[in-house]
Amino acid sequence: MSVAPVSTGESESMSEHAYKLLRDRLIMLDIAPGEPINEGRIATELGVGRTPVREALKRLETDHLIVSYPRRGTFAAIVDxxxxxxxxxxxxxxxxxxxxxxxxxxxxxxxxxxxxxxxxxxxxxxxxxxxxxxxxxxxxxxxxxxxxxxxxxxxxxxxxxxxxxxxxxxxxxxxxxxxxxxxxxxxxxxxxxxxxxxxxxxxxxxxxxxxxxxxxxxx
Structure with missing residues (x-):
């Protein structure tokens, strides 16, 4: 079943929702330090598309809560x-x-x-x-x-x-x-x-x- 495209405003809202949920899971270590971040699985869990998740992950990397490595993937940041x-x-x-x-x-x-x-x-x-x-x-x-x-x-x-x-x-x-x-x-x-x-x-x-x-x- 195809999903109708959403407006920019709605996309931003879903991105913010994804960001806050993932941020708090990372803060509370519900996502363990070093754990791989699977974009598709997160999108399915949150009931949103991959684009909002991708936007949320960019912000989380800026927050030093996740790290991305070329050809290796994205992981929850280690707690130092x-x-x-x-x-x-x-x-x-x-x-x-x-x-x-x-x-x-x-x-x-x-x-x-x-x-x-x-x-x-x-x-x-x-x-x-x-x-x-x-x-x-x-x-x-x-x-x-x-x-x-x-x-x-x-x-x-x-x-x-x-x-x-x-x-x-x-x-x-x-x-x-x-x-x-x-x-x-x-x-x-x-x-x-x-x-x-x-x-x-x-x-x-x-x-x-x-x-x-x-x-x-x-x-």
């Missing part, structure tokens, strides 16, 4: 623990800026979203499912980046946070509890909601430093 210092070096500068701008720029709707996340995180137990806890971590950071109003800052931080999360997932089995790290977001979110930009910046800085020290302790 050695990247932790370089990633943290940039995040410790940009995460405080993002938190500060979010505290200054977030509108009422965004502040309501921050409040909802803070309430949900406050109800989490220390021994919650690691996957669910990590999803809250990603949700908080992505919302902060969106609230900055600066798409270039947001894009840079999303890529760095994604790479940091892959490192976290790699050592997750060596960490007895991560609930405390996730609950650190509550004070940060409250500072952003209240518009206390300096406090938000400092809390974000300490959060990044604590993340790096936690990973190094696990190693």
């Amino acid at each position: 623990i050695g990247d932790l210092a370089s990633i943290s070096e940039v995040r410790v500068l940009l995460e405080p800026l993002a938190a500060q701008k979010a505290a200054l720029n977030a509108d009422d709707d965004l502040r309501s979203e921050f409040a909802r996340l803070a309430e949900e995180i406050a109800r989490l137990g220390e021994d919650g499912d690691h996957g669910a806890l990590l999803e809250y971590d990603l949700a908080v950071h992505r919302l902060i980046y969106r609230a900055t109003g600066n798409p270039h800052l947001a894009e840079t931080l999303i890529r760095l946070d994604n790479l940091a999360t892959r490192i976290w997932c790699l050592v997750l089995g060596r960490l007895p509890k991560i609930g405390g790290h996730i609950r650190e977001h509550i004070a940060l979110l409250e500072a952003i909601i209240a518009g206390r930009e300096d406090e938000a910046a400092e809390l974000a800085r300490e959060h990044v430093r604590h993340f790096e020290s936690t990973i190094r302790a696990a190693l």
Whole structure:
């Protein structure tokens, strides 16, 4: 059965859908580091054509989440623990800026979203499912980046946070509890909601430093 061609706008929408699904699988290591990426199989799994998948894969390579080799194929990028210092070096500068701008720029709707996340995180137990806890971590950071109003800052931080999360997932089995790290977001979110930009910046800085020290302790 032939499939009718889609409009450019719809194609872009399917490409974005494919990109986000694959990105999150790669971040959470549901697609294991070094695993081959089969374009046709992914297209079938996602129910989209090969063109949106191909466009998504190009973006994922730019994000350093996949690598392509001539005549060998495409693979999920290896997680390099050695990247932790370089990633943290940039995040410790940009995460405080993002938190500060979010505290200054977030509108009422965004502040309501921050409040909802803070309430949900406050109800989490220390021994919650690691996957669910990590999803809250990603949700908080992505919302902060969106609230900055600066798409270039947001894009840079999303890529760095994604790479940091892959490192976290790699050592997750060596960490007895991560609930405390996730609950650190509550004070940060409250500072952003209240518009206390300096406090938000400092809390974000300490959060990044604590993340790096936690990973190094696990190693």
